Amino acid sequence: MRRANGFTLVEVMIALMIFGMIAAAGVALLSFSVKAQGATAVALDDTGALNRLSSILTADLAQAQDRPTRDVRGVRLPAFSGDAMATPMLRLVRAGWSNPDAAPRATLQKVEYRLNAGALERVAYPALDGAPSLPPAVLLERVRGVRWRFRFAGAWSDTWNGNPRAALPQAAEMVVTRADGTTLRLLFLVGTGAVRLRAIPTAAPTAGPTNAPA
Structure with missing residues (x-):
């Protein structure tokens, strides 16, 4: 009999x-690729956020x-x-606030940084004195802590x-500690275009007796 x-x-x-x-190996490889792509996207987004924060x-x-300012209660700042350790951790007035619409406002802007x-948030104000803040803009997430130091005269x-x-x-020096324990240290020059030294008033010299010959 023949075999069928x-x-x-x-x-x-x-x-x-x-x-x-083969199918299981393909699914595992696809899953690894998707996870790697997601991790890469997160890392790139975080790197972009760090670069934006630095800029x-x-x-x-x-x-x-x-340029001193006043808050909404009129308190001089x-x-x-x-x-x-304070909130905000940094407050300053900066120049160069662009005004493309030619609105009736100053080119100076008060900004704050808060954790x-x-x-890490940046808060801007529409006016220097007596105005409430605009909505905060998040610059960096997953921040555990921030430390500041300021340098003057060595x-x-x-x-x-x-x-x-x-x-x-x-x-100024800023040290950021991330949620995973890594730290980032940034150094900045402050007010490179501003006049920083103030004149300290001193007593006028007292005129003494002269010994000029007659």
């Missing part, structure tokens, strides 16, 4: 097992101006103040509220 053409049950089972193994802070601090629920300080010689520091 076709596959035996064992051969079919083996073929199905091989096909299943915005560089522009704000470089154009800092000696210094032109530049910084303290990582709110793990997000010395560093953790806080800044001006001194008799200058309203602005010469440089």
Whole structure:
């Protein structure tokens, strides 16, 4: 008797097992690719956020101006103040606020930086004195803590509220600690286009007796 053409049950089972193994390997490879793509996108977004934060802070601090302001209650605020333990942690007045619509406003702008629920925010004001703030803009997320230092005349300080010689520091250092424990250290020049030194009043010299010959 001739053998009938076709596959035996064992051969079919083996073929199905091989096909299943290939399919499982393909699904695992696809899943890994999707996860890798997602992780890459997150890393690129985070890198972009860090670059934006650095660029915005560089522009704000470089154009800092000696212009005190007042809050909505009329309380006088210094032109530049910084303290990582305060809210806001940084407040300053910057120049160069573009006005493409030619609106009736100043080219100076008051800005603040705050740490709110793990997000570093920048808050701007539509006017320098007596105006409520605009909605905050989130610059960086997953932030555990921020530390500031300010340099003037060769010395560093953790806080800044001006001194008799200058309203602005010469440089600022920002150390950001992320949620995963990594740290980022940024250095900025402050008020590079602003006049920073103030004249300290001194007593006028007293005229003494002259010994000129008659």
